[in-house]
Amino acid sequence: VQLQASGGGLVQPGGALRLTCATSGFTLRDYAISWFRQAPGKEREWVAAIRNGGGSVTYYTESVKGRFTISRDTAKAYLQMNSLKPEDTGIYYCARGRPALGVIRNEEMYYNWGQGTQVTVSS
16 A cells, blocks of 8 residues: 655745645545645644545535645545645645544544655745
């Protein structure tokens, strides 16, 4: 099982980035995928999730609702990030798991993690 996050970079406030989580070794639709991020000096926080199954139900932390969109295809998950703000800066990680809805934000519910990709929002 592997997850590999990519697509980070330096972007100005108001800009956009699309992160990609390339997966292998398992059937992506059978697992939930979440994106987490860790800002400098802060704990890692959950950002968004897409549930397992055909429905592709999505969830977002309040601070990114309306700006970020999580999606997936056969073997990749994506995080489209629009209207980026300096507070979105951090290392972004994708993770695989089967968390119940009530614990979808909990890191402990995820089995495997990608290596992280740096997102910096700065003018």
